[in-house]
Amino acid sequence: MSNAYMPFPSEILEIIQHTDIEYTFRMAYEGDIVPGQFFEVSIPKYGECPISVSGIGENFIDLTIRRVGRVTDELHNFKTGQKFFLRGPYGNGFSMENYKGKELIVTAGGSGLAPVKGIIDEVCRDKSQVKDFHLLVGFKSPEDILFKSDIKTWQENNMGVTLTVDGAEKDYAGYTGLVTKFVPELPIENMDNVEVVVVGPPLMMKFTVAEFLNRGVPEEKIWVSYERKMHCGLGKCGGCKMDDTYICLDGPVFNYVDAKKLFD
């Protein structure tokens, strides 16, 4: 019998720094995977933590990791060419099929950009897949902006990017304010043909979804992704259970019709 708890080694192909505490680790990986799925990063002696895939390539996956706990602290001592262990992929992820031919709006807050970045990359690769596309992304401050070079590429490709920060020095040239401020301005042609993805911190998701509902976007057109404590990713440890739903097995991506029924 295969042992789902056994991790496999994966080589670090590249490390891309975003901020003082956030880096993307490009890891050797071959296999099918969709945006929004996650791996358990497994470092013997330090433990495991669930990390969503922020980029998908032919022979690699990107894991964007903030230095915030025991495992991730240790991880930032690793160098290109070294290996660390992974388990996964786990979870359902976003299905691109739901967004084909639609007016797609992706709204992300902070590190919530990581799990949806695969969707944006895919649309950027071939824009004809969707009818229209907009990205609304917010960070705390200009210093917290992740994926700067990717955002630049998306802007150059006319991907309808709105980049905002919660607050900045007076001379900051970009937009300031929470993402919710910009939701009313997003162009939506046909409410029945729109699909909205919202991922970020719990409060950001709550208020952003509320803004979209205010605009008349139907509940079933809204998609969210949840983050919870996960020890196993296999439906056993109980840490991620919300009501009768296991985020690791049934999620982390939910249609809002289902997500609105979840409670901690």
Add this chain to the structure above:
Amino acid sequence: MSHDALNEAFESLKDSYRLIAPVRKPFRGTMADTDAIRYEEITRFEQIEFDAKAQFSAKEIFQPITQVLFYFTEEEYKVPAADDKKILVFLRACDIHAVDRVDTIYLENGPVDPYYKQIRDRVEFALIGCESSYRNCFCVSMGTNKAENYAIGIKPAGDSVCLDVKSDSLKVKFKMQDHQVADFEMDFVTENEIKVETPENLDGQAIADHEVFREYDSRCVACGKCNFVCPTCTCFAMQDIFYKDNENTGERRRVWSSCHVDGYTDMAGGHGFRKKYGDRMRFKTLHKVHDYNKRFNKHMCIGCGRCDDACPSYISFSNCVNKVTNVAKEGL
């Protein structure tokens, strides 16, 4: 069958089976001058405690408190060698049902758990009947007072013992053909002093913030005893340890965790859920008699009442379930 004959049979099982049964340990209880009743390996019939409820369930057999998943040395991993002996575990009806609830989590919810399965495949049940209900039991309400799924049923009868052996291989081991045939039935409780009505068609989200749980904010002390004595609680946390003499070698373990204890939902960065103890009581209660049922079509709680036996604040789980049901009936 005489006690001696049964002990001989136990002796004959020694090479292929471990026998695990509730045992009375004098003066080892948590209070002064009380006995502890715990599951242990036994070799003789006289060691088995038939007259009292075990304070802890037998779940340590299936889900060890601390279980090594693998040993690691730099880039190598090694799964610990597993025992291959069969296990005959002496359980009451409710506890046999409890194993079914745990099976559902470990074998059916997501991929099969190899560590659990390795042990579970070796286990056979010996049923101990219940002549009468014990304190805090509500098995009849939960429909777990009777069990059919056992290899042998065992019933002490004065100087002898009556056995209902269903397993063919055990019939041989117990030399059943040599013994007198008795007409007897296993004892099952048909009424408990405590009666519980589980909520039907409950809207968990609607009741989540109801004041019915607020008394537990102060009464519960978040010790987690109710989870640890519960035969159906399955939650665990991962734990890596390393050896002092060589920090590159160590082991990954899983250890029991508890939804009542601080830190259960805390994620890296410090964000957590259910800070109020009453919300943890609500989370556990709804899991046991509401959302597990929603997912698997049977209640997780099997009504053994050990949570109520163990609670240092005398919180009654059965009482809480009834309160929730009443709230649901009256309308939220």
